[in-house]
Amino acid sequence: MKIFIDTLDINDIERYNRMGIIVGVTTNPTFMKKWGFKDTEDMIKQIRTVMPTGEIHVEVFKLSTREIIDEAEYLNEKYSELVFKIPFTYWGLRAVKKLESNDIKCNVHLIFSVNQAIMADAVGATYICPLVGRLDDIGADGIHLIEQLNETWINANIMVSSVRHPHHVQQAAMHKFVEAITIPPAVLDKMLYHPLTEKGIEQFESDA
Numbered sequence: 001m002k003i004f005i006d007t008l009d010i011n012d013i014e015r016y017n018r019m020g021i022i023v024g025v026t027t028n029p030t031f032m033k034k035w036g037f038k039d040t041e042d043m044i045k046q047i048r049t050v051m052p053t054g055e056i057h058v059e060v061f062k063l064s065t066r067e068i069i070d071e072a073e074y075l076n077e078k079y080s081e082l083v084f085k086i087p088f089t090y091w092g093l094r095a096v097k098k099l100e101s102n103d104i105k106c107n108v109h110l111i112f113s114v115n116q117a118i119m120a121d122a123v124g125a126t127y128i129c130p131l132v133g134r135l136d137d138i139g140a141d142g143i144h145l146i147e148q149l150n151e152t153w154i155n156a157n158i159m160v161s162s163v164r165h166p167h168h169v170q171q172a173a174m175h176k177f178v179e180a181i182t183i184p185p186a187v188l189d190k191m192l193y194h195p196l197t198e199k200g201i202e203q204f205e206s207d208a
């Protein structure tokens with residue numbers, strides 16, 4: 001299962017890229033605002049200073065099919081290894097169909113049901129991105145959606161997102177059809193820790 005980091009904190013991207021854990025970064029407009037990037041190109045350039053290779057999943061949030069296509073085509077011409085995150089909408093699906101037909105990779109996100117996943121797959125999306133944590137937030141079971149997708153004929157790569165805790169990661173990894181997961185740094189940090197590991201290290205340091 002490929003691990004992406006879900007942040008625009010350049011220090012965290014660099015730290016986990018150096019460790020060799022991640023294969024790419026997922027972004028969104030909220031992250032861009034939080035970390036003060038002036039525009040999408042500024043964001044891409046800064047990521048590339050600490051992660052020279054690997055996929056960058058770039059949000060294309062526009063209100064028409066034509067605008068989505070134009071933005072994705074422009075960025076795809078200038079930068080390598082981009083995947084375009086496109087929200088699940090009527091206009092978005094139309095754009096995905098066109099972009100994928102021109103070998104421009106898309107990640108359809110804001111997926112909360114099997115029917116949405118089927119439609120995103122039908123237009124040829126490279127990735128389908130169910131948000132498990134947001135389903136949990138409203139009292140549903142996000143991982144149950146992953147289990148349902150496991151029983152559904154889907155050609156696209158499933159990328160589990162909106163990860164809230166390490167158990168989400170473990171549950172996703174137990175489904176071998178899940179191609180990728182995007183994880184925030186706080187959860188990656190928790191995955192590094194186990195009290196018995198810490199205790200063992202302390203013991204070895206003392207004995208050494």
